[in-house]
Amino acid sequence: MKTISVGSDFSGVGAFDFAIQRVAEQKGFNVKNIFACDWDKFARQSYLANHDAPEYYPHDVYERDIPKQPLDFYMSSPPCQGFSLSGSRKSKEDDKRNILFYNSHEFIVKNKPRYFVFENVRGLMSHENGNTFQEWINLLGGKSVNGLPVLFPHDKSVPYHIYYAVLNTKKIANIPQNRERVFIIGIRDDADNNFRFPIEQPLTIKLKDLLEDNVNKKYFLSYKMIKYFLNNTKKQKEKGNGFKWSPMEKDETYLCNAVTTKFGSRMDDTFLKIPTNNKKGFEKLYLDDSLNLDFVKSTTRRGRVGHKVSQTIDTHSNIGVFRKYKLKRLNNFLSETHLPDDKVLTIDCYSKSLSTQVGCITTKHDSSPNNFLWDSYFIRRLTPRECFRLQGFNDDFKFVVSDAQLYKQAGNSITIDVLEKILNNFNF
Numbered sequence: 001m002k003t004i005s006v007g008s009d010f011s012g013v014g015a016f017d018f019a020i021q022r023v024a025e026q027k028g029f030n031v032k033n034i035f036a037c038d039w040d041k042f043a044r045q046s047y048l049a050n051h052d053a054p055e056y057y058p059h060d061v062y063e064r065d066i067p068k069q070p071l072d073f074y075m076s077s078p079p080c081q082g083f084s085l086s087g088s089r090k091s092k093e094d095d096k097r098n099i100l101f102y103n104s105h106e107f108i109v110k111n112k113p114r115y116f117v118f119e120n121v122r123g124l125m126s127h128e129n130g131n132t133f134q135e136w137i138n139l140l141g142g143k144s145v146n147g148l149p150v151l152f153p154h155d156k157s158v159p160y161h162i163y164y165a166v167l168n169t170k171k172i173a174n175i176p177q178n179r180e181r182v183f184i185i186g187i188r189d190d191a192d193n194n195f196r197f198p199i200e201q202p203l204t205i206k207l208k209d210l211l212e213d214n215v216n217k218k219y220f221l222s223y224k225m226i227k228y229f230l231n232n233t234k235k236q237k238e239k240g241n242g243f244k245w246s247p248m249e250k251d252e253t254y255l256c257n258a259v260t261t262k263f264g265s266r267m268d269d270t271f272l273k274i275p276t277n278n279k280k281g282f283e284k285l286y287l288d289d290s291l292n293l294d295f296v297k298s299t300t301r302r303g304r305v306g307h308k309v310s311q312t313i314d315t316h317s318n319i320g321v322f323r324k325y326k327l328k329r330l331n332n333f334l335s336e337t338h339l340p341d342d343k344v345l346t347i348d349c350y351s352k353s354l355s356t357q358v359g360c361i362t363t364k365h366d367s368s369p370n371n372f373l374w375d376s377y378f379i380r381r382l383t384p385r386e387c388f389r390l391q392g393f394n395d396d397f398k399f400v401v402s403d404a405q406l407y408k409q410a411g412n413s414i415t416i417d418v419l420e421k422i423l424n425n426f427n428f
Contacts, residue, residue: 003030004072004428007054007113009061009104011036013046013409015391016075016117019419027428034071037064042405043412049400061103066110072428074113076104077414078120105139108158108186115426116186119414122166124182136184137162143189160186161193169390171200173417176207176255177390181414183422191427198421207253207270210389211382219264220380221271229267236267247271247379256382259390261411262404264381273377384410392416 004024008016017033024031035056038044044057058064078100101118108116118140125133137145142157144150146164150157162184169179187193221229229245236243245267256270263269382390384406388397391413399406 001028001030002428003032005032005034005069006073006075007033007035007067007071008075009037009107010077010079010100011038011047011075012040012043012077012412012414013397014051015393015414015416016419017051018393018416019414019423020073022416022420023423023428026424029428034067035064037061042401043409045400046398046405046409049398061100066107068111070111071113072115073423073426074107074111074116076107076116076118078104078118101136105158108140108160112158112188113186114188114191116160117419117422118184118186119419120182122180122182125166133182137164140184140186144193158186159189161189162186163195163197165197167197167418167422168200169415169418170203170255172198172421173392173415174201174203174205175390175392175415175417176203176205176210177257177259177415178255179258179415181418183418185422194427196425198418198425203255207256208251210386211250211272212385215274215380215383219383220274220378221264226379232267243267245271247273247377250274256390259382259387259411261408263387263407263411269381271379271381274380275377387411388413390415392418392420 006016006020011017014036017036020031033052033054035058036047036054037058037060038047039059039061044059056065056067104118118136124136127133138154139157140160141150141162142153142159144161146162164182164184166180166182169175169177169181183197185195185197187195233244248270250272253270253272257268260266260269264271384399384403385395387407387410389395391410392415393413401409
């Protein structure tokens with residue numbers, strides 16, 4: 001059986017390794033992992049927990065040795081923060097991460113792999129008015145670019161035919177994540193120059209199909225965090241830029257925004273609205289000093305003494321919707337109610353009007369006309385497992401680091417299914 005040699009820089013948790021292995025199983029060849037390289041100790045922990053160790057696994061692209069024997073395939077994904085549209089977009093002189101591309105270019109010059117793939121954020125194409133991306137193209141495409149011959153190659157360019165395109169995970173991989181990345185494909189001049197990017201296909205999977213059940217309450221936003229996002233939304237609205245926090249219905253969400261390295265910390269991350277249903281263990285999720293909510297408990301078993309709400313309940317727009325919730329136990333009330341227009345509500349279950357008294361609690365709350373509250377939602381971020389699913393990882397991927405590191409690793413990774421479809425179009 002044929003064996004192909006592979007290596008990667010900025011290897012992360014090994015998305016490329018999973019993708020090339022899937023293609024190898026489909027096409028019937030073996031994979032020999034010559035080297036991987038990543039400086040992040042947590043990424044290395046995850047890599048080694050989920051892959052066999054490569055023959056050579058250096059930390060630093062500045063100090064690693066370049067194999068003399070040409071690889072069949074080389075993969076590189078230099079840090080993208082310097083090019084991201086959501087980042088500071090500094091020049092290569094100001095942000096040292098932007099020059100790591102040249103380590104990969106040096107690797108290609110010296111090793112001369114048969115094929116290579118670069119991956120980065122779409123913002124690379126507009127960084128420094130497009131000059132950064134054009135420099136990459138000039139240095140990588142010495143023979144042709146997207147099928148057009150290069151008549152006057154750069155004096156430091158490598159003799160490769162390159163193809164580039166922006167691919168979106170939701171359109172290529174049938175995974176409900178709106179993730180645009182630019183891919184640059186390189187084919188050595190003496191190799192079979194026959195490549196086409198994968199075609200787009202309809203998205204048939206919804207985000208809800210990838211969500212976990214029984215999510216731990218630590219992934220739900222605190223009242224403090226909700227208030228922060230709402231205040232930030234208000235500030236953005238006042239600036240007139242339309243940038244807002246917009247949690248979505250869990251069961252109706254079609255796809256999510258791009259998975260980020262700190263998922264759930266930015267307003268444009270995907271947040272889900274989860275109906276409370278008054279589940280045990282969640283009643284105290286939003287109970288804190290900022291609510292100042294105090295129910296006076298009944299002095300009789302049947303609760304015939306009126307219950308006074310001593311403080312008004314803070315309410316928020318753009319989070320929840322009106323829903324009636326039948327009362328079971330007063331001390332199990334959800335402590336927030338969401339109404340439009342930032343109104344402040346005091347609850348009177350008896351008359352369903354704005355007052356400060358709760359009517360007499362009866363023995364049959366579900367049939368009494370007075371025992372109702374407006375129900376609302378809990379808001380949560382995606383879990384690490386959900387983020388990895390949205391990057392094409394199977395659930396047998398082992399988690400051996402903290403949640404903070406897992407979010408970072410998922411956000412930095414490449415969608416495996418996109419890579420797989422790209423690799424399937426090479427003539428191995």
